[in-house]
Amino acid sequence: MNSLLKSLAPLAMLASAVLGAQAAEFPIKDKAITIVVPFAAGGPTDRVARDLAEAMRKPLGASTILVDNAAGAGGTIGANKVAKASADGYTILLHHIGMATQPGLYRNLPFKTLDDFEYLGMVNDVPMTLIGRPSLPANNFAELRTWLNANKGKVNLANAGLGAASHLCGLLFMNALKFDMTTVPYKGTGPAMTDLIGGQVDLMCDQTTNTSGQIESKKVKAYAVTTPNRLTTPALKDLPTLQEVGLKDFQVTIWHGLYAPKGTPPDALKKLNDALKVALKDPDFVKKQEGLGAVVVTDKRVEPAEHKKFVASEIAKWGPIIKAAGVYAD
Numbered sequence: 001m002n003s004l005l006k007s008l009a010p011l012a013m014l015a016s017a018v019l020g021a022q023a024a025e026f027p028i029k030d031k032a033i034t035i036v037v038p039f040a041a042g043g044p045t046d047r048v049a050r051d052l053a054e055a056m057r058k059p060l061g062a063s064t065i066l067v068d069n070a071a072g073a074g075g076t077i078g079a080n081k082v083a084k085a086s087a088d089g090y091t092i093l094l095h096h097i098g099m100a101t102q103p104g105l106y107r108n109l110p111f112k113t114l115d116d117f118e119y120l121g122m123v124n125d126v127p128m129t130l131i132g133r134p135s136l137p138a139n140n141f142a143e144l145r146t147w148l149n150a151n152k153g154k155v156n157l158a159n160a161g162l163g164a165a166s167h168l169c170g171l172l173f174m175n176a177l178k179f180d181m182t183t184v185p186y187k188g189t190g191p192a193m194t195d196l197i198g199g200q201v202d203l204m205c206d207q208t209t210n211t212s213g214q215i216e217s218k219k220v221k222a223y224a225v226t227t228p229n230r231l232t233t234p235a236l237k238d239l240p241t242l243q244e245v246g247l248k249d250f251q252v253t254i255w256h257g258l259y260a261p262k263g264t265p266p267d268a269l270k271k272l273n274d275a276l277k278v279a280l281k282d283p284d285f286v287k288k289q290e291g292l293g294a295v296v297v298t299d300k301r302v303e304p305a306e307h308k309k310f311v312a313s314e315i316a317k318w319g320p321i322i323k324a325a326g327v328y329a330d
Contacts, residue, residue: 007048014280026089026268032064036085036093038078040071044126044209047255049094051288052123055279060271074163074329076102076109079259083111087261091270092120096256098163104322105163106329113315118269119308120258121276122301124294127253128169128226129211131234133199134219141223141245148179157181158201160189162329165254166320169205171325172321176247196220207254208293212236226252233293255297257307269304277302 018197027033037049046069053065070078075098082093103113110167111117130141138144148155157174159167162185174181184201186192189210193202197219205226216235224242225231228251243251258276260269279285280296290295300306322328 022263023202025269026265027060027062028064029061031090032066033060033062033089034066034068034091035181036068036070036078036082038070038081038093038095039046039074041069044254045094045096045256048123048294050057052094052258053283054280055282055285056272059275059278074098074102074105074161076106079125080110080185082259083263084117085261087118087263087265089264089272091261092272093117093259094096094123094256095259096126097165097168097254097314099257099259100311101163101168101281101322103315104319105327112286114308114312116262117259118262118264119304119311120260120269120272121304121307122297122310123256123258123276123280124289124292124296125253125255126165126207126209126292127231127236128165128207128216130169130173130203130205130223130226130242131211131215131220131240132203132223133196133198133201134221135199135244136202136221138223139221141240141242144223145177150178150211153178153204155181156201158192158196158204160182160192160206161185163329164189165206166192166204166206167327169252169329170203171321172252173205173242173249175321175324176242176250202322208233208236212289212293238299253295257282258313266290273302273304292317296303 036058037046048069053067057065070081075095079093079095082091085091099113102109138147155197157170159170170183183252192204196204212233213237214220216287222239224245225236226242227237230241231237280302286296301310
């Protein structure tokens with residue numbers, strides 16, 4: 001028996017060495033990495049993911065990075081898919097502000113936002129704009145406020161559905177104004193924008209990715225942006241910030257971040273974070289994000305710990321607003 005064990009020992013050592021090398025080798029050249037997007041193909045988050053996949057592929061040394069659209073339930077289906085995926089670094093999640101608002105919106109969230117993921121870093125911030133139907137009498141924010149006060153109980157505020165960026169911004173806007181409006185949810189930004197342009201609803205607050213073209217073509221009226229500073233985009237550079245016009249501390253952007261399943265090996269996490277940092281400095285990626293009206297993150301939120309800290313602060317910010325609005329989903 002002892003002689004048999006001695007003869008097997010070199011094989012065991014060799015197997016251990018091979019397994020150790022494989023564990024250290026991430027990613028394996030012929031194994032694809034998948035970025036799960038919890039929304040349908042063609043939307044803003046999907047476009048960010050596809051641009052990011054290409055920008056991260058080279059620094060990771062990966063032959064392929066795929067994008068998997070796992071849409072439904074306000075992004076919770078895709079997020080849960082990653083939370084339950086193998087923690088090997090080959091399945092990661094790109095999600096937006098929904099990571100911070102889902103804990104307040106959903107009574108039975110199938111995962112714990114701060115406990116069931118490894119945080120990899122932030123990707124971008126997307127500003128938002130307050131816009132109105134073209135027939136609205138108000139031509140600037142001061143006139144809009146006067147019009148709102150004269151039409152209490154009659155104002156409609158469109159959004160793209162429960163938990164959508166436009167829904168969240170609308171809640172924050174009403175909360176800041178201490179002014180109730182009738183919210184009108186749609187199944188997506190497209191039909192909401194169509195009705196706004198057609199005059200069926202009065203106002204909407206949505207991402208620059210969805211509004212810049214409509215503002216530039218004067219199909220809607222624009223009143224303000226939701227960022228701390230004015231934007232430099234030609235179509236939006238003359239718009240004041242909501243803080244400028246009197247809504248103190250009003251700031252909301254639709255940010256995107258990258259996540260891996262809890263328990264992903266530290267080596268894989270470091271390589272993913274390093275590749276993300278390289279991608280965020282890629283001139284082609286930066287240019288594509290600017291074309292979407294997005295600002296690539298360059299601050300400390302690119303670090304995993306700061307990313308998680310930021311999301312925790314966003315959960316604390318949005319929870320009371322959602323609770324006060326009485327908006328929940330099962």
